[in-house]
Amino acid sequence: MKSVNFFTSKLFLIQIGIALLITIVLIWITLISLRWYTHHGEELEVPDLYGMSIEEAGNKLETEQLVFSIYDSIYNPKFAPGTVLDQRPLAGAVVKRKRSLFLTINANKPEQVRFPNLVDNSFRQAYELLITNGFQIGKLEYAENQFFNLVLFPKYNGDTIFAGSMVDKGASIDLVLGKGDNNGTIAPNLIGKTKSQAKEKIILSNMNLGKIQFDQSITSHFDSIQSKVWKQYPSFDNDQRIQPGSKIDIWLTRDSVKLQRADSLQQLSLSNLLY
Structure with missing residues (x-):
């Protein structure tokens, strides 16, 4: 009987009210903290850093209240070492303050990697191997062979290149492929593509x-x-x-x-x- 009277007493109702008030205040503080931590509503447009030195890019991002980290480096003789050659997110993307950008910069000298074996692979297999190892696909040439799209030999700077050779990472590799009895293919639809x-x-x-x-x-x-x-x-x-x-x-x-x-x-x- 006493317990029933307690639950209906003024003291119990006051305690319940205080508990609810504390809960509401804690939820409000949590929401405010999350908005501050995630910079809710604070949107910035990512600047174009292409061609800037790493110092210029750092200063630019600092003024925009953004940060960066170096994700990768490649070699391009047209640019000075440390020049920004790529960025993620791309320029123009809308991000929140303090977002970290990942930059690819120009290396001091080309990194060399061991060239994979492409001969007698299908074109698709060779494509994946080249991309995975950091190469670019250059020109596709076709020569007489009974198997369509079979890799006959790869070329680098116009000369045949063999598996195991040390080649600059990012180099453009041409492929000579089998012509087979292919009677032609349809041009892909490129409208709207970058x-x-x-x-x-x-x-x-x-x-x-x-x-x-x-x-x-x-x-x-x-x-x-x-x-x-x-x-x-x-x-x-x-x-x-x-x-x-x-x-x-x-x-x-x-x-x-x-x-x-x-x-x-x-x-x-x-x-x-x-x-």
């Missing part, structure tokens, strides 16, 4: 990237990264087959109207093919 996406799609379609042309909307390195394909030649056409190793030229823009028009025309073309 330059890097288009290049990868072209290579994986057994072709080569040809001329790259930017329109007047491209005025900086940042623009070139953000630009997308609005025109290509040869164009995507299910009825047209071109030989493996052929070149595909691309035109890039940041003009959204031009991109929308190109996409609409592409969709119309596809609809005509289907119906």
Whole structure:
């Protein structure tokens, strides 16, 4: 009986009220702390650091209340050692204050890696091996052989390169592939792709990237990264087959109207093919 009276007493109700008030205050403090810790609502646009020295990039990021760490280094003889060659997130991305950017800088000298064995592998296997080992895919050439896309031999600077050779990391490697009895392939649809996406799609379609042309909307390195394909030649056409190793030229823009028009025309073309 006493316990029942206690639970209905004024003292118990006051204790319950105090407990609820403390709980509400603790939740409020937690939410405020989380907003402060995560910088909720504080958004910054990532600056373009391409071509800056690491010192210039550091100073720029400090003024923007961002931080950085060096993620990787590659060698490009066109730039001074320590020059920023790539960044993640890319310029223009919206991030919170104190976000860490990962930079790729130019090395003092090229790092050398042992070249993998590509001969008698399929093109897809060779592609993965080259990318995994830090190389770039150069030109695809086709020669007489009964097996389509079989790697006959790789080339570096125009000469055959053998497995085990020490080669500069990031080097561009050409591949000579078997022609087989392939009677041609369809050009990939590149409309709306960035330059890097288009290049990868072209290579994986057994072709080569040809001329790259930017329109007047491209005025900086940042623009070139953000630009997308609005025109290509040869164009995507299910009825047209071109030989493996052929070149595909691309035109890039940041003009959204031009991109929308190109996409609409592409969709119309596809609809005509289907119906």
